[in-house]
Amino acid sequence: MEDRPDPPDPRDDCAIRITHIKFNFDPTAHSADALNIRLDRINEVVVPEWNERKFLAAQSRAAYALEPTRNRTIFIQCRFEIEPALPTQTGIVRATGGGILGAIDPITVDFVNGVSNDTSHTGNPEYVQIPLRRRSFNAITRRDIRWDWSYQCGKRRVWQAMDQPTLHRIYVVLDVPPAPWSQTTPQIYPWTKALDYAILDASTNSISDQNEAAALIVKHVNGEPLQYDIWQGKARYWSGGIFNIDAWLGGFTEGPIVNCYDCASAVTTFSNVVGCHLTYQYHNWFGYLNPVFPIGRGLCNNPFYGWSSPPHGVPLVGVDDAGRTSFGNHAYGKQTGHNYDACMRASLGCLAAIGYFLLAVLVLILSLGLAASLARRLFMKASGWLIDMTQSEYNGIVVDTSTPAEATLNGGTPVTELLSI
Numbered sequence: 273m274e275d276r277p278d279p280p281d282p283r284d285d286c287a288i289r290i291t292h293i294k295f296n297f298d299p300t301a302h303s304a305d306a307l308n309i310r311l312d313r314i315n316e317v318v319v320p321e322w323n324e325r326k327f328l329a330a331q332s333r334a335a336y337a338l339e340p341t342r343n344r345t346i347f348i349q350c351r352f353e354i355e356p357a358l359p360t361q362t363g364i365v366r367a368t369g370g371g372i373l374g375a376i377d378p379i380t381v382d383f384v385n386g387v388s389n390d391t392s393h394t395g396n397p398e399y400v401q402i403p404l405r406r407r408s409f410n411a412i413t414r415r416d417i418r419w420d421w422s423y424q425c426g427k428r429r430v431w432q433a434m435d436q437p438t439l440h441r442i443y444v445v446l447d448v449p450p451a452p453w454s455q456t457t458p459q460i461y462p463w464t465k466a467l468d469y470a471i472l473d474a475s476t477n478s479i480s481d482q483n484e485a486a487a488l489i490v491k492h493v494n495g496e497p498l499q500y501d502i503w504q505g506k507a508r509y510w511s512g513g514i515f516n517i518d519a520w521l522g523g524f525t526e527g528p529i530v531n532c533y534d535c536a537s538a539v540t541t542f543s544n545v546v547g548c549h550l551t552y553q554y555h556n557w558f559g560y561l562n563p564v565f566p567i568g569r570g571l572c573n574n575p576f577y578g579w580s581s582p583p584h585g586v587p588l589v590g591v592d593d594a595g596r597t598s599f600g601n602h603a604y605g606k607q608t609g610h611n612y613d614a615c616m617r618a619s620l621g622c623l624a625a626i627g628y629f630l631l632a633v634l635v636l637i638l639s640l641g642l643a644a645s646l647a648r649r650l651f652m653k654a655s656g657w658l659i660d661m662t663q664s665e666y667n668g669i670v671v672d673t674s675t676p677a678e679a680t681l682n683g684g685t686p687v688t689e690l691l692s693i
Contacts, residue, residue, distance in 0.1 A: 288363050288381075288423040289434050292351040293322040295334035297395055299455075302448055303344050306334040308455050309443075312465045313518060316458070320351075322438055329416035333464050335443035337547060338410065338480070346373075346407055349399035350388070354425065357386025363425035371417030372442060374406025409444045411480040412546050414471045416441050443467050446482055446547030452515065452693045453545055460693060462545050465521055470542040481645040486543040486550060486605065486612050487652055487659035493538045493614035494657075498530045499568030500615065502578035502587075505599075507533040515541050517693045528568075535567060535615040536603035540691055549607055552691040556601035559682035560672040563588065564616040565656070571619055573672065575599060591674050598681055604658075606686065611666040613658040618669045620656055 295306035296319055310316045311333075322332040336346065354363060361383050367376040381400050382389050390400040421434040443464065454460045470489060479485045508526040509516045515537035519525045540550040563573045572587035576597040579585075584595030604613035649660050658666065663686070673679040 285428075286354055286356065286361070286363065286425040287432075288352055288354045288365060288425060289324075289436070290350055290352055290365075290421055290438065291324055292320040292399070293332070293438060293440075294320040294349040294399060295440075296321070297347075297349045297399070297401075302337055302455070303340040304347050306336055307445075307448065308458070308461045309333065309335045309467075310458065310461045310463055312463050312521075313459060317461075317464070320349075322440060324436065327439070329418075329439040329441045332438070332440040333443070334440060335445060335462065335464070335467065336409065337445050337448045339447040339547070346404045347401050348404060349393075349395060349401050351399050352381055352383070352388040354383045354386055354388075358383075360384060361425070363423050365421060365423045366431070367419035367421045367438075369418045369420050369437075370404075370406070372407060372409040372413065372415050372444065373404050373417055373440075374408060376402060376419065377405060409442075411444065411478045412446060412471060412485060413444045413478075414441065414467065415444075443471065445545070446480065446485060447549070449545050449547055450549055451544070452541055452691050463517075466517065466542060466545045469521060470546045479645075482548045482607065483610070483660050484645045484649055485546055486539070486548045486607055487649050487657065489539055489543045489546075489548075490605075490612050490614040490657060490659050491652070493535055493542070494567050494617060496524070497568070498524065498528050498534075500566035500575070501529045501531050502566075502569065502576055504579070505531045505576060507531045509534040510537045513690055513692060515691060515693050517541060530567065530615075532599075532603045532613075532615040535613070536605055537691060539605045539612055539614045541693060543605065543607070543612070550605040550612065551607070551688045552603065553606045553611070553686040554601065554603050554689045555684055555686040557681060557684035558599040558602040558671065559684075560591075560596065560598040560678040561616075562670060562672045563619045564670060565619060566616045567614065591672060591678065601684070604686075606688075609662065611658065611661045611663065613666070613670075616658065616670070618656040618658055620654070620669070 297305050299308050317333055321334055326332050363381050364378050365381055366378040379402055387398050388400050389397050391397050393401045418437050418439050420437045422431040449462045453462045508530055509520050510533040536552055540552045543550045561573050563571050566572055570587055574587055574589045574596050577585050577587050589596050604611050652659055671682050673682050
């Protein structure tokens with residue numbers, strides 16, 4: 273009797289491909305998946321964030337918050353198809369690469385009629401829930417990543433590459449962005465356009481501290497091609513508690529002149545989109561200024577010199593000058609009781625600057641580098657940045673109370689005001 277080989281099993285000659293990926297599969301929670309985000313006020317980030325028609329990282333965006341995901345496993349959900357399609361069969365998939373999300377360990381996938389089937393979770397069973405056990409993010413960042421997918425099926429135990437890698441743009445922020453952002457109102461989900469603006473500095477400095485992140489936003493906002501309104505102190509990007517973020521991100525379409533309300537709105541909004549917790553502070557009364565550098569201007573203690581005639585129409589006048597102007601009120605951001613002000617930069621005396629510098633060096637020496645973030649903030653203060661300051665420290669640097677007239681005008685207190693976009 274002649275031996276005959278077994279008939280070929282179609283399961284041994286199969287092909288698996290990935291068709292969709294969800295990063296934000298549960299919009300009500302953020303400890304095991306991505307945040308709710310959108311591109312800008314008009315354009316959404318549609319879930320699933322990736323499908324076979326997307327070939328660029330910028331077409332597939334997702335954002336994660338460090339605090340709620342700390343010491344937790346993060347998952348994605350993927351949909352696969354297999355050919356030939358049989359009533360039931362299994363395969364194994366994996367992915368190499370992945371950048372900060374890490375490689376994906378081999379996982380067995382069940383298929384029903386050619387489509388992946390996972391009933392272990394409450395979502396759509398066509399999507400397989402996959403743990404990201406090798407993710408490695410611990411600071412504010414934006415990174416483009418790539419997964420190269422491969423599979424095994426049937427009796428063949430050789431890894432075969434899928435036809436298409438998947439590319440994604442991944443954002444990491446410190447915490448779930450607070451107001452003026454939201455995780456429940458779709459139009460003000462954190463915008464990737466705002467993240468792109470805010471992460472500019474932090475992504476290159478491994479920032480994992482909210483105070484340092486806010487300090488860098490102050491520096492960023494103050495460094496824009498803008499100038500303080502020396503005529504009226506009028507806001508252009510803030511009105512009635514609303515920050516015109518579209519005009520700001522659109523290339524400063526309301527013009528290059530700003531005031532403290534504009535700067536405080538920008539600092540609060542962009543700090544919070546990366547997971548800081550700033551509030552917008554309105555300070556009335558405020559008072560006369562020590563010599564400072566208003567945004568885009570030279571040294572000044574007479575902020576509204578633009579509308580005055582000589583001898584008062586100059587930025588720097590004597591402290592007892594009868595024509596000297598002052599801030600009737602002011603605005604800035606506050607976090608954990610400390611002030612962050614991008615409207616101006618201090619002109620420190622030598623002793624104050626040296627004091628901050630020496631304190632920063634001392635922090636580094638005593639902590640053996642463990643307090644590097646604090647030391648960097650102290651170095652920033654030594655350079656005149658108005659960041660991470662208690663109210664009394666801030667007032668002592670900014671407000672002039674050197675004569676009875678100046679001291680009388682000072683005395684207001686900051687109050688928190690709501691800010692929206």
